[in-house]
Amino acid sequence: MTVAPRLCLPVALLAACLLGPIANAQTPTWSENIAPILYANCTTCHRPGQVAPFSLLTYTDAFQHGRTMAAQTQSRTMPPWKPETGWTSFRDQRGLSSDQISLIQQWVAAGMPQGDTAKAPAPPTYVDGWQLGTPDLILQMPKGYSVPADGPDIYRNFVFPTGTTTDHWVRAIELKPSARALVHHVLLFTDTTGTARGMDSQDGSPGFPGFNSIPNILLKDPLNALSGGLGGWVPGTTPAFLPSGIAYSLPAGSDVMIQTHFHPNGKADVEQTTIGIYYTSKPPRSITQLQAPAIFGRQANIDIPAGQSDYTVRSSFTFPVDVDAFSVSAHVHYLGRGTRLTATLPTGEVKILLWIKDWNFNWQDTYIYKDLIALPKGTRIDGELVYDNSSGNPYNPNSPPKRVQWGEQSTDEMGSLILNVVPHVASDLTTLQLAVAVYSGTTAPAVGTKPLLISAGVVDGASALSGAVSPGKVVVLYGQRMGPANLAVSQPSGGKYPSSLGGTQVFFDNVPAPLLYSSTGQVSAIVPYAVDGKPGTQMKVQVGSLVSDPIALPVTPVGPSIFSANTSGTGQGAILNSDLSVNTSANPAPKNSIIVIYATGEGQTSPDGVDGQQALTTFPKPLQPVTVNIGGLPAQVLYAGAAPSLVAGVIQINAQLPPGVPSGDVPVQVVVGTTSSQQGITVAVK
Amino acid sequence: MWRLLWLLAATFSPLPDMTDTQGHRQKLTQPDGKAAVIFFVTSDCPIANYSAREINRICAAYGSHARCYLDYVEPDLTPKQVSTHMTDYGHGDYPAFIDGKQLLVKALGATVTPEAALVLPDGTLAYRGKIDNQYASPGVRRTQVTEKYLRDALDAVVAGKPVAVPRTNPIGCFIPPVRAGK
Numbered sequence: 001m002t003v004a005p006r007l008c009l010p011v012a013l014l015a016a017c018l019l020g021p022i023a024n025a026q027t028p029t030w031s032e033n034i035a036p037i038l039y040a041n042c043t044t045c046h047r048p049g050q051v052a053p054f055s056l057l058t059y060t061d062a063f064q065h066g067r068t069m070a071a072q073t074q075s076r077t078m079p080p081w082k083p084e085t086g087w088t089s090f091r092d093q094r095g096l097s098s099d100q101i102s103l104i105q106q107w108v109a110a111g112m113p114q115g116d117t118a119k120a121p122a123p124p125t126y127v128d129g130w131q132l133g134t135p136d137l138i139l140q141m142p143k144g145y146s147v148p149a150d151g152p153d154i155y156r157n158f159v160f161p162t163g164t165t166t167d168h169w170v171r172a173i174e175l176k177p178s179a180r181a182l183v184h185h186v187l188l189f190t191d192t193t194g195t196a197r198g199m200d201s202q203d204g205s206p207g208f209p210g211f212n213s214i215p216n217i218l219l220k221d222p223l224n225a226l227s228g229g230l231g232g233w234v235p236g237t238t239p240a241f242l243p244s245g246i247a248y249s250l251p252a253g254s255d256v257m258i259q260t261h262f263h264p265n266g267k268a269d270v271e272q273t274t275i276g277i278y279y280t281s282k283p284p285r286s287i288t289q290l291q292a293p294a295i296f297g298r299q300a301n302i303d304i305p306a307g308q309s310d311y312t313v314r315s316s317f318t319f320p321v322d323v324d325a326f327s328v329s330a331h332v333h334y335l336g337r338g339t340r341l342t343a344t345l346p347t348g349e350v351k352i353l354l355w356i357k358d359w360n361f362n363w364q365d366t367y368i369y370k371d372l373i374a375l376p377k378g379t380r381i382d383g384e385l386v387y388d389n390s391s392g393n394p395y396n397p398n399s400p401p402k403r404v405q406w407g408e409q410s411t412d413e414m415g416s417l418i419l420n421v422v423p424h425v426a427s428d429l430t431t432l433q434l435a436v437a438v439y440s441g442t443t444a445p446a447v448g449t450k451p452l453l454i455s456a457g458v459v460d461g462a463s464a465l466s467g468a469v470s471p472g473k474v475v476v477l478y479g480q481r482m483g484p485a486n487l488a489v490s491q492p493s494g495g496k497y498p499s500s501l502g503g504t505q506v507f508f509d510n511v512p513a514p515l516l517y518s519s520t521g522q523v524s525a526i527v528p529y530a531v532d533g534k535p536g537t538q539m540k541v542q543v544g545s546l547v548s549d550p551i552a553l554p555v556t557p558v559g560p561s562i563f564s565a566n567t568s569g570t571g572q573g574a575i576l577n578s579d580l581s582v583n584t585s586a587n588p589a590p591k592n593s594i595i596v597i598y599a600t601g602e603g604q605t606s607p608d609g610v611d612g613q614q615a616l617t618t619f620p621k622p623l624q625p626v627t628v629n630i631g632g633l634p635a636q637v638l639y640a641g642a643a644p645s646l647v648a649g650v651i652q653i654n655a656q657l658p659p660g661v662p663s664g665d666v667p668v669q670v671v672v673g674t675t676s677s678q679q680g681i682t683v684a685v686k
Numbered sequence: 687m688w689r690l691l692w693l694l695a696a697t698f699s700p701l702p703d704m705t706d707t708q709g710h711r712q713k714l715t716q717p718d719g720k721a722a723v724i725f726f727v728t729s730d731c732p733i734a735n736y737s738a739r740e741i742n743r744i745c746a747a748y749g750s751h752a753r754c755y756l757d758y759v760e761p762d763l764t765p766k767q768v769s770t771h772m773t774d775y776g777h778g779d780y781p782a783f784i785d786g787k788q789l790l791v792k793a794l795g796a797t798v799t800p801e802a803a804l805v806l807p808d809g810t811l812a813y814r815g816k817i818d819n820q821y822a823s824p825g826v827r828r829t830q831v832t833e834k835y836l837r838d839a840l841d842a843v844v845a846g847k848p849v850a851v852p853r854t855n856p857i858g859c860f861i862p863p864v865r866a867g868k
């Protein structure tokens with residue numbers, strides 16, 4: 001198949017321009033490789049009559065949209081899944097593996113061949129009616145709501161009287177929007193007070209407006225508000241029953257109140273929602289909803305100065321009884337940049353319950369955990385919200401930016417992390433509800449003048465990635481008020497790096513960390529070896545007498561990462577050639593020569609790592625075995641251990657380029673035990 | 687002399703005549719002194735669809751200075767589908783082409799939809815790129831539009847001034863390759 005010459009397009013398609021179509025027996029085809037990926041991951045939404053703007057059911061569909069597919073999957077914009085992966089497992093988790101993403105890239109670069117249609121899978125069949133059988137209660141909007149063709153996103157609340165005379169418990173909800181292309185997510189609540197019904201249609205259209213009307217309505221019946229509403233709905237979710245023994249509460253005679261998010265798409269339409277509700281018997285354990293900060297963030301006195309890009313709000317709560325968590329969500333408006341909810345268990349283990357680093361208010365899921373998460377009595381929950389009120393935030397409703405506070409208007413802000421739990425022992429419910437109620441009535445302490453960091457600002461010093469820490473790892477902290485105005489760089493004294501520099505100290509569970517440099521906005525530290533064997537750690541920054549709020553971090557025994565030449569965490573590695581000259585593409589390593597790689601995150605060593613110690617007379621080696629892959633081929637490792645005169649936590653690895661390695665920029669990976677270093681580091685080979 | 691002719695040839699991109707969905711032959715460069723604005727679209731690109739009403743507003747606002755055309759880069763569309771689509775999404779009364787062979791795409795170097803090309807009567811491509819900065823990236827629609835590149839370019843052309851930003855990187859759905867047999 002000839003490929004018409006055309007403009008070079010960025011990223012993956014560069015290969016097609018430079019190399020032409022790849023014609024070999026292993027070229028991916030739509031029939032064998034692409035259709036299965038699309039059917040398993042995409043066509044629930046990408047089919048006629050659903051929220052996605054185009055279908056991907058046929059080969060022609062895939063061809064017409066193939067280049068867009070390649071770009072959107074490469075950037076992981078599609079399939080949409082906002083939470084960081086790898087910390088807790090959720091139901092219905094969407095995402096493609098690196099291999100699947102790579103296959104799509106290769107398919108597009110090869111000209112998008114159809115392949116042998118006899119080998120194509122049959123397209124999936126989708127059930128049109130109620131997916132969970134006939135609902136016990138069906139509610140419908142009596143009149144349609146007109147959604148305009150364009151303009152800003154609309155949040156509109158609708159009321160559905162139930163007319164029930166007894167309490168019910170709900171194990172599933174299925175939503176059928178009529179304007180499927182426009183409904184982006186729906187949150188469901190119950191109103192026992194009739195307030196929502198009183199506001200309905202006041203402006204002439206069904207429902208009533210506003211992001212923030214809901215909290216005020218819910219607060220009129222705090223006990224009902226504590227029970228956590230009826231969950232959320234997003235397109236593409238498989239309707240499913242809640243875990244056994246767990247059910248939402250639908251009090252007798254209450255109204256169902258939904259908040260619908262409409263995303264105009266250029267064509268006006270009318271929304272008339274139908275809701276199917278499935279009952280179950282009264283569950284043994286009742287739901288309590290914890291919001292941190294409480295009342296959709298009202299208790300955090302959100303007040304974001306114009307132009308501030310990292311305004312942070314934090315709130316913590318400790319469970320007074322054993323609980324099991326079954327779902328989590330985050331609610332923030334336009335200015336939200338990141339949200340994180342962690343649990344520090346009494347054992348020190350840190351669980352990341354939800355972490356969204358680049359908040360997008362268009363995708364507000366309620367995430368149900370695959371299995372209940374046990375949080376014992378004494379577990380401390382930390383909720384962290386970060387807002388960006390600068391002109392750099394494309395969602396900023398104000399241009400130029402304006403001061404934004406918590407409030408009712410769509411241009412005000414709000415925010416909370418929401419965790420739905422049941423007490424492990426049913427009779428603990430009252431104790432739990434009381435503690436949550438007291439917490440909800442308390443103002444969250446402001447950060448004030450304390451040193452300030454956000455979780456995403458604690459990064460691996462070599463890879464620049466945030467996540468877990470390991471003993472001896474070089475980390476960089478980004479924040480405010482963490483050190484002196486002028487950068488202070490530490491010098492070793494008596495063969496040791498100091499753990500106090502320019503007034504700054506960094507503690508991991510009260511153990512001081514050696515410091516490499518400190519300044520008000522950026523500090524570099526080395527995670528103490530004392531965290532070895534612990535399941536989590538609490539990190540704090542202290543400047544003088546002011547101590548930051550703790551940041552809970554998971555701990556892994558190893559977490560190797562290779563230093564990069566330009567400190568970005570990817571690209572040319574910080575590598576020396578065998579003659580100790582710096583490896584660059586202008587000064588590549590000859591074939592079969594030995595290269596010297598610098599890395600961190602190798603974990604505990606033998607002899608035991610000593611915090612801050614220069615390798616002058618002892619040269620500890622990592623406990624776990626170190627292997628190196630260059631160009632995907634195993635390289636012989638001649639040395640893996642302390643780098644002479646460098647600080648404990650930095651490892652030097654001498655490896656020989658294996659035969660068969662190509663010329664040019666070749667990928668390098670260091671594997672400690674079974675954990676590999678970050679993707680994207682290369683060595684220049686002659 | 688040859689150099690001058692070569693330079694002229696480089697700037698003069700003769701646009702092919704196109705037959706619109708009503709069956710009329712359209713010459714994009716006409717001696718009426720008006721510029722031509724060609725919008726590359728598809729009927730199912732969410733970004734192109736959301737831009738439709740702004741395209742209509744621009745064409746209405748600059749009607750005395752520019753002629754608008756829609757170029758649907760979808761070989762399978764029928765004229766009737768184009769007509770329905772233009773009504774549904776609020777497009778104006780401008781001619782539309784079904785450009786299955788991508789003649790205009792190639793002539794103007796378009797790569798995504800929506801993309802706008804502003805061609806002067808002498809054939810100069812005065813502006814090519816996004817209509818405005820409504821989208822920060824394919825998945826991110828700004829709350830406020832703060833840059834209106836095409837309108838700025840049209841204003842410059844109307845005032846007889848050079849276009850300050852003649853090219854921008856458009857954001858949208860990639861135009862697929864021409865399908866064999868189309």
